[in-house]
Amino acid sequence: MSGMELFQIWIMAFFTLAIFSFLYKDNPIYRFAEHLYAGVSVGYYIGLYWDTVIVQQLWVPLTQSKVPEYWLAVPGIMGVLMFSRLSSKYSWMARIGLAFIMGNTAGVFLLSQLHGNVIGQMQGTMSPQMANGSPNAALTAIVVLGVIATLIYFYFSKEHTGALGVTAKVGIWFIMISFGAHFGYTVMGRISLLIGRVYFLYTDWIGSFSQIF
Amino acid sequence: MNIWQRMSSIDRHYVYLLVAATVIFPLIVPAHFPIGISPEARQLYEAVDSLPEGSVVLLTFDMYANNLAETEPIARAALYHLFRKNLKVVTVTTIPFGGPSIAERITRELAAKYHKTYGVDYVNLGYKPNYVSVLKGMGSSIESIYPTDNSSTPLAQLPLMQTVKNYADMKFIYVVADNGIVDYWISIVQAQYGIRVGCGVTSVMAPKLYAYVGSGQMTGLLGGMKGAAEYELLVGKEGLAVTGMGIQSLVHLLIIALIFIGNLGFFMEKRRAARAKS
Numbered sequence: 001m002s003g004m005e006l007f008q009i010w011i012m013a014f015f016t017l018a019i020f021s022f023l024y025k026d027n028p029i030y031r032f033a034e035h036l037y038a039g040v041s042v043g044y045y046i047g048l049y050w051d052t053v054i055v056q057q058l059w060v061p062l063t064q065s066k067v068p069e070y071w072l073a074v075p076g077i078m079g080v081l082m083f084s085r086l087s088s089k090y091s092w093m094a095r096i097g098l099a100f101i102m103g104n105t106a107g108v109f110l111l112s113q114l115h116g117n118v119i120g121q122m123q124g125t126m127s128p129q130m131a132n133g134s135p136n137a138a139l140t141a142i143v144v145l146g147v148i149a150t151l152i153y154f155y156f157s158k159e160h161t162g163a164l165g166v167t168a169k170v171g172i173w174f175i176m177i178s179f180g181a182h183f184g185y186t187v188m189g190r191i192s193l194l195i196g197r198v199y200f201l202y203t204d205w206i207g208s209f210s211q212i213f
Numbered sequence: 214m215n216i217w218q219r220m221s222s223i224d225r226h227y228v229y230l231l232v233a234a235t236v237i238f239p240l241i242v243p244a245h246f247p248i249g250i251s252p253e254a255r256q257l258y259e260a261v262d263s264l265p266e267g268s269v270v271l272l273t274f275d276m277y278a279n280n281l282a283e284t285e286p287i288a289r290a291a292l293y294h295l296f297r298k299n300l301k302v303v304t305v306t307t308i309p310f311g312g313p314s315i316a317e318r319i320t321r322e323l324a325a326k327y328h329k330t331y332g333v334d335y336v337n338l339g340y341k342p343n344y345v346s347v348l349k350g351m352g353s354s355i356e357s358i359y360p361t362d363n364s365s366t367p368l369a370q371l372p373l374m375q376t377v378k379n380y381a382d383m384k385f386i387y388v389v390a391d392n393g394i395v396d397y398w399i400s401i402v403q404a405q406y407g408i409r410v411g412c413g414v415t416s417v418m419a420p421k422l423y424a425y426v427g428s429g430q431m432t433g434l435l436g437g438m439k440g441a442a443e444y445e446l447l448v449g450k451e452g453l454a455v456t457g458m459g460i461q462s463l464v465h466l467l468i469i470a471l472i473f474i475g476n477l478g479f480f481m482e483k484r485r486a487a488r489a490k491s
Contacts, residue, residue, distance in 0.1 A: 023229050041310070048309045052342050108345055116430070124428020132252075143427075149353045171452030181420045185436065189283060191236075191464045192438040195457045196282020209326020 013205040016197050075100075146174040152211055217485060220478025223356050228471060235467050236460055244459035253426050254443035257411040257433020261294055261385065268384040269301045273398070274319075275390035278311035286441035286454035287413035288319055288389045294326040294448045295387070301373055301381070302335040305351075305359075307344035307394050311335075313337075313363055332371040339363030344394060348401045352380050381405045391415045395422060399430050407454050413440060 018033035058076050061069040078097035084090040125147050128135035152164060153171030160168045214222075264270065272291060276284040295302050304320055306312030310364040316337050323377050329335055338359045341347045350358040355378060356368050368374040376382060386408055388398045395412055403410040407461055414422060419436030438461060441454035 024226065043225050044310065049342065052309070052340070105345075108349070112397070112400040112404065115404035116396070120404060120430045121424060121429050122401075124424065124430070127428075129427065136230075178420065181419075185416040187468065188439065188461065188465075189437050191461055192283045192416065192457065193280070194232070194464075195236055195460050196437070196453075198233075199240065199282075199453065199457070202237070202240045 001208065001211055006211060009204050009208050013201060016201060020197075145170070150174050215482070215485070217478045217482035220474050221476075221482060222478075223471070223475070231467060232464060235275060235464050239460045239463055243456065244463055246462040248439075248442050248446060248455065248458055250443050250447060251440075253423070253434040253436075254440055254447065255433075256426070257413075257435060258294070258444065258447040260409060260432045261291075261300075261387070262298065262412055264298065264300055264384050266299045267301060269303060269373075269382055270295055271380075271383050271386045272302050272304045273386070273388045273390065273394075274304060274306040274312045274316035275308050275388065275392065276306075277314060277391055278315065280391035281311075281315070282453075282457075283415045283437045283441065284389055284391050284413070285315070285319070286438065286452055286457075287444065288315075289323065289452060290322045290444040290448055290450060290454070291387050291389060292319060292442060293327075293450050294444075296323060296329055297448070301377075303338060303355075303373070303377060304335070305338045305347075306340045307347060308392070309340050309342070313340045314358050317363060330365075333373055336371050336373050337363040337416075344397060345401070349399055352402070352406050352425060355379055356378055380408050383408060386410045388412045389414075391418070393418075399425055403430055413423045413444070416463055422430075 015033050015037075018029045020026055022196035024028040058072055062072050062076070078100060081093045082097050084093040125143060128137075129139035129143050130136065131139055149167050151171070153160075153168040153175065155164075155168075160165060245256060261270070272288075272295065274288060276288075280444065282432050292302065302320070304316045306316055316339070320335055320337055321331075324335055325331075326332065331337075338355070341358055347358050355374070362371060362374075380386075380402065386398060386402060388410060390397055390398075390412065391414065395414060395418065398410050398412075402408060409432045410430075412422060412431055413435035414437070416437030416439070419434065419440070422431065422434055422436075425431035435441060438454050438457050442458040445451050445454050
């Protein structure tokens with residue numbers, strides 16, 4: 001292990017322990033680590049977007065390619081106009097770029113969401129559910145009932161009484177089971193992250209002691 | 214304070230200490246619990262395993278560094294499987310903060326281990342901003358989105374990329390992600406270009422994505438460390454995820470015990486108070 005690798009491991013271990021120190025109580029070492037992380041992140045993002053967007057996708061094709069792509073000046077100008085928000089007099093100019101982004105995003109996502117979520121999920125709900133490679137009537141009935149009951153729970157134009165109320169209550173059960181699954185998975189995810197950090201401290205950091213001491 | 218009150222109000226610092234001890238102890242004395250293989254993990258494994266030798270697979274590293282404990286074991290097991298099957302691997306990332314360097318580190322390390330040549334057996338295209346444009350653009354021309362690879366080598370100089378021009382030249386997309394980008398791999402790429410997409414994601418994301426597996430839009434799913442452990446077992450390469458699942462199971466048992474103790478204390482104290490009142 002090189003000196004630089006050792007240095008990196010110790011830096012990583014220091015910041016891991018600094019963040020964990022918050023579990024005892026808020027303290028200056030935790031705050032130092034937190035602020036440094038936020039600062040480094042912002043600095044990294046600025047440098048990254050400068051290079052990958054401004055330089056690679058605007059400046060180079062505009063000025064250094066064999067056939068200059070002059071049309072890129074239009075989005076470039078719209079990007080600059082975004083900064084007009086800083087002036088109360090000219091802030092309206094930022095709307096040009098924003099309108100373009102909104103229109104473009106709506107157009108792209110309308111199609112993709114329709115294809116990916118609306119039609120695909122409707123097909124999936126209507127098709128027979130499979131279990132061990134063959135259609136399963138009970139599973140299909142549960143899915144259809146769950147979807148209808150959950151949708152009815154979110155139907156607020158009529159008071160939830162009678163049959164509508166019973167169905168909405170069934171819907172709540174399905175929603176709660178879904179929340180439970182999400183919560184269980186979230187606990188597992190957080191424990192996984194803790195295992196990852198402790199594993200690093202145990203194998204890499206404590207493992208590096210033998211090279212130093 | 215009686216015993217029931219104490220049970221329902223254990224100081225959180227003791228809980229942290231107990232969790233820490235439960236995580237550290239199995240690292241010294243490993244704990245083994247059985248790991249069942251889910252149908253979704255098997256589906257993903259079989260989809261990759263059935264690909265003909267030499268097929269091109271797009272492996273995405275859509276991950277931040279802070280979720281590596283869950284995503285790295287998935288990416289490693291996936292890459293091991295792809296290399297073992299002699300599949301050609303193209304890697305990309307839509308995440309700037311960690312994605313490119315993680316992809317570079319893991320692919321270079323495993324490629325060296327399995328004697329794979331850069332440019333011939335695998336290529337790392339790296340990161341480009343604006344994931345919607347990237348995902349859509351690669352459908353018509355990868356080179357228009359990625360004129361160079363992650364090391365600034367023009368694609369024209371990479372033999373593998375002479376045969377891979379867009380999604381039509383790929384057989385499978387293996388998404389390893391820790392964020393909402395998975396939705397776009399499904400809604401933009403799978404839905405519009407018809408290519409099969411399988412995913413390995415963090416635990417937090419997994420429940421929502423089962424709907425895509427059920428509808429047939431996603432070919433297999435690995436959820437968090439459990440999914441990674443399942444895949445490690447399927448490919449026969451046990452790593453951090455299998456080790457971690459032993460610890461995971463112990464911590465879950467501890468959490469169940471703490472929930473039980475807290476609730477028992479709460480209800481017993483409530484009962485005692487009601488009796489004292491009457």
